[in-house]
Amino acid sequence: MKINRASDLSKIKKQGLELLSPATTRITVGSATCGLAKGAGKVLEALKYEVKKKKIQAEVVAVGCNGLCYAEPIVEVIQPGKPRITYGPVTVERVGELLKAIKTGKVVQDLALARHDEEAYCPNIAPLKYAKGKVPAALSGIKEYRKQDFFKNQLKLVSKNAGTISPSRIEEYIALDGYKALAKVLTEMKPEDVIKEVTVSKLRGRGGAGFPTGLKWQACRSAAGDKKYIVCNGSEGDPEIGMHRSFLESDPQAIIEGMAIAGYAVGAEAGYIYVNDRYVVALERLEEAIRQAEQTGLLGSNILGSGLSFSLKVKRGGGAYVCGEETALLNALEGLSGEPRPRPPYPAQQGLFGKPTVVNNIETLANIPLIALHGGKWFAKIGTASSTGTKIVALSGAVAQPGWVEVPLGTPVKAIIETFGKGTGTGKKVKAFQTGGPSGGVLPASLLNIKLDYDQLTKAGSLLGSGGLLVMDEGTDMLDMAKFLTDFFAEETCGKCSTCREGVKRLQEIIDSIMQGYGTKEHLNLVKRMAAAMSDTAACALGKTAAVPFLSVLKHFPKEVEGKLLRKGA
């Protein structure tokens, strides 16, 4: 259905709500890549087959990931008038048992993880109610999700829809107040007002450097150019982090809405979403989402009768780490090799095809509809004074329950590891952790109380980056870790500038010589000298931080490295 008035959104919203809490049973399967890897595809097929065979009045829907990656495949059941129940891990063998329970209105107790009486999907908006009246006795044994540590301590703003709505149905996104922000912006706000709200919100880029988004937009708006572009950075070349993928697989419409608002604010009529080519499922769902938005009239020309034109294209990237750097990404988009461009000129002045361009990370753009809808002041209250809002953190490494969570900025790292990761899971203590992907520093357990905050982490010699949190337990050899990260840089450096290319190669050699037992104090001094010079002379953030992992290991775990040096007289 194509709509050309903002008021028509409510019609689609009604359709969406009927899909979300239907008159019959709705069974959802968490089918993001994390779930699919654990067999969600088979579970989905089995459920569909069995539902048809047993003639159960139910709809089986593939949804995204709600962050409980350790419990995948997750199946959720919504029956009219009853709370939504989360089950996991549901294997193919247990599908029959689950369906039997659904048919008889019972619960599979040992699989049940949580009960949702209502869906508090966004603050300031009344929750979506599933259960009416009292909770049935059979279900009272299951803990309500808002009383569980995992959900209670999170603040789901950006990821509010993830795992609830189907990524390939725009109606369900609209049902949970999707595109309300775009409608508000187009009907009530001037572009300058939008930028003002974003500036007031103090939103900072979620990609790495933490540059204030409002400033970026303002610079692009005031830059002269007949054409402007919005580019969404979904490169995500970091190893062990997959939250952007997960997000695209769960809620692609949020990005489209965010980009359309950004386009209106800076005066751009076209946008590109650059996504890692390895994210097969994400790409499929994103392309489907764009198609649906176009069909609904939320992308294209004269959006909601406002005269705004905005079109989106998906571009596939090779997934190089350096292509997460905005100028390298622009090069890749233009079909050149992914090497950073010299700055200035900044992308906001001369970006894609030489036109003013805003390059924003997926998570940054997903924040935009929230800010536009609830106002910058509301957003600025969340988090800390200088780091506002929430951050999706991908927990990996030595944690009992890996996955991703969304917490307000300013949450201590320790709390994240303990509440959501449930400790290391190996019985050993946490030895070190790394924030911000490979470019971040490796910090010791003594700094576990550090808050997730742009400035604090930078001060400690790490960075918030894209929000990876890699935990290492006592069994980890830190020099091994340094070698792994330096090897990663050796592979991922673009090789354009001399300091990064040659420096990383030499760092690799130095680590090798220490590992082989003939490292000396001079080796370590050279590393320190190189790290200082590299951070000054390298062309882009990758080169500037390439020595940081090794340097932070040297700084925080000196005994471990020095113990491997060549002893006198040996």
Next chain:
Amino acid sequence: MATLKINGKKITAPEGATILEAAREHDIKIPTLCSNEALKPYGACRLCIVEVTKNGRTTIETSCTYPAEDGLEVKTESPRVAEGRKLVIELYLARCPNVKIIRQLAEEYGIKESAPQMGKDNDYCILCGLCVRACNEVVKAGAIQFAGSGINKIVDSPFHKTAEDCVACGSCAFICPTGIIKKNDLPSTSQCTPEGCTQTGAQREILNWQVEHKLKVCTKCGNPYAPEPHLTKITRQYYFLPEFFNICPSCRQYPVVDEDKCLGCGGCMEACPIGALELEDKGGYDKKAHVFTGNCTACHTCEDYCPMKAIS
């Protein structure tokens, strides 16, 4: 015009100039390896780093890419710059210990050897990208490119096979600061088989790109002077006539019309195989032959034809 300070000295730079250009204009020396006036700034060698203070913030930037803006304060030899530059030279020394230009540079900055803890390679390419950029930006052949990534980056022909688009112009060999790209002009040799011998003709080879092309032989002096595909490319690119390159530049003598002798009969105009002659009005009925040197291939057919011997 922008006014900025370099090493405390106030200088002005034209609009759009980089710090490097502004500095060189005023005889301030900044070392570079990857910059060339004919090419766009690239910023790969990181030797030209300077300390830039803008709005109270001091950063290290490459002077070849940073625009000379109003109110900048630039230091080309601050301790931070010196330290960074020293490391860059050391890294180059470790990569290419036997390259002359690197050795000279190291000597200039008082560096004898790279740190002994650094490993050593014996590479000859410094990956400055001059050859690649000259081939793409100036020659517009696009025959060579960077290949590989990370620390294994190299300059290579496509798929490490014969560079099909190479016209053997030799720009890469000319611009290469280390001299690792070599073009060889080979004299004609005989290839003999039991059936008989054939002449190969003079050839130019660039072994780096596995390319071998015939050299065009001047129809006048008989000397080989330029690779054929290069001439074909220029002919097409700049709309030259196909016969234009039959004669080498040193043999090219354009016909000169002696206007006293010329009758204006127009015979030469008809005789010219490519229409490089025309009759020019000199007022009244007077007409004189005129040679367009841009098209003339210097074949001197007109000279042979002219009944008055007015063309020489």
